[in-house]
Amino acid sequence: MNQNWRMGLARHLLLVLAGSLLLGILSGQYGWSFAAFLAAYLARVLYQLYRLHRWLQQQRQSDEPPPEASGLWGEVFDSLYQLQRHEQGIRGRLQAIIDRVQESTAALKDAVVFMDSNGVLEWGNNAAQSLLGLRSPQDSGQMVTNLVRHPAFKEYFDKGKYHEPLELPSPIDDQLHLQITVTRYGNGEHLMLARDVTHLHLLELMRKDFVANVSHELRTPLTVIAGYLETLLEHADEINPRWLKPLQRMEQQAERMRHLLEDLLLLTKLETTSYPASNQPVKIEQMLHSIKSDALSLSAEKQHRITLEADPKLLLKGSESELRSAFSNLVFNAVKYTPAEGEIHIRWWSNEQGAHLCVQDNGIGIENGHLPRLTERFYRVDSSRASNTGGTGLGLAIVKHVLLRHRGKLEIQSLPGKGSQFICHFLPTQVAIASEDRPTERLKNRTGLGE
Structure with a gap:
């Protein structure tokens, strides 16, 4: 192509020179003849450039083919025509793919929403309108956080951490419960999926109601049984000795069941309410001293070395009873x-990320495979460990839900045979600092240190 272009240009120049030379021989004015031929050639070039410019302007509104021409400009226009056809073919294939994607996603029952890197709505399928109220193309070009008006969704989207899905009521129908997942792709664009999980949500509510009702109903018969057992053991000298040990075992198991019911009721309460009713600053340092005393009493036979390091001015906003339950x-x-004779260290401190509580021990430790499931209800690393310690299997589940209600999270680190660390992280917005002059009355917000 380049060789043909050079040959065509050289041929045009030779024709100009030959024509100007012939005209110069006939007129005797070689200079004017060359100038006239050169001007005519430039005029033709300018005319073809004008035609090319006009065609390029028309390309914005239509797909008209390039103008026809001969010679060198004909080759230029033919090359443009080939490029145009190639580009039209690619554009047609891409449009066909887009049409198939839109048709397939439009048939989905789950909402599919495409957004740019800034969260601006580009396109949504039919389910996006029925579940989220997003209309395409009417709402295109608007921020999705302005269209889905829910505080939890705005916080979830702005944080940019989409490892876990978000569940919330539908913005257009409170009876629908949605599970929303956001994924990044390409150059930071967002793909959002929303599915109707109302059925699962109702089943979960039924499960919680069932557990709560059963727990409440079992309290009365359990209280009666425990009361009679206690009465019988108070008169142990009047009972046949062979019944003493079974009665003691029955009392132990009744006490264990009482703790189980209390934990189930507490867990149900934590799950059915979104945020503590009391949100006053809590003196964590005093609470930890009390928990340490109880722990020393619990470990009297084992003679653990329990140490505490806590900032007395560092307070935490929330429910004192719930926080005590989690930390204990x-x-x-x-x-x-x-x-x-093992060692247990409790530490309460703060930094720019917020406040933190760490409970570290040099105990038996936990294998990594069990760590992600430790906060599940009734999950046991080893059933023999549970029977030996008498635990209910709900302790860490309670810790998890208390932290979620206080906008915190639990981090677990452990090595078998080396010990474990359980670290509670709280956001700076949950932290308060007691002032030096009146620590029990005046509080300063940790983020702004203002009254």
Whole structure:
């Protein structure tokens, strides 16, 4: 192509020179003849450039083919025509793919929403309108957080951490419960999927109601049984000695069942309410001293060395009873699973990421494969360990839900034979600092240190 173009240009120049030379011979004015031929050639070039420019302008509105021409400009227009046909073919194939994708996603019952890197809506299928109220193309070009008006969704989307799905009621129908998943692709664009999980949500509510109702109903007969057992054991000298040990075992199991019911009721309460009713700053340092005393009593026979390092000015906003339940569960678990004369260290501190509580022990440790499931209800690393310690299997589940309600998270680190670390992380917005002059009355927000 380049060789043909050079030959065509050289031929045009030779024709100009030959024509100007012939005209110069006839007129005797060689200079003017060359100038006239050159001007005519430039005029033709400018005319073809004008035609090319006009065609390029028309290309924005239509797919008209390039103008026809001969010679060198004909080759230029033919090359443009080939490029145009090639580009039209690629565009047609891409449009066919887009049409198939849109047709297939439009048939889905789950909502599919495409957004750019800034969260601006580009396209959504039919289910996006019925589940989320997003209309395409009417709502295209708007921020999705302005269209799906829910505080939990805005916080979830703005954080950009989409490892876990978000569940929330549908913005157009409170009876529908949705599970939303956001995925990044390409150059930071967002793909959002929303599915109707109302059926699963109702089943979960039924399960919670069932557990709560059964727990409440079992409390009365269990109280009666425990009361009679206690009465019988108070008169142990009047009972046949062979019945003494069975009665003691029955009392132990009744006490264990009482703890189980209490934990189930607490867990149900944590799951059915979204945020603690009391959100006052709690003196964590005093609470930890109390928990440490209880832990020393619990480990009296094992003689654990329990140490505490806590900032007395560092307070945490939330429910004191719920936080005590969570922190005591972590400390008492360390006591249960740490051998005699072991070491347990409790630390309460803060940094720019927020406040943190760490309970560290040098106990038996836990294998990595069990760590992701430790906060599940009734999950047992080893059934023999549970029978030896008398635990209910709900302690870490309670810790997890308490932290979620206080906008915190639980981190677990453990090595078999080396010990474990359970670290609670709380956001700076949950932290408060007691002022030096009146620590029990005046509080300063940790983020702004203002009253």
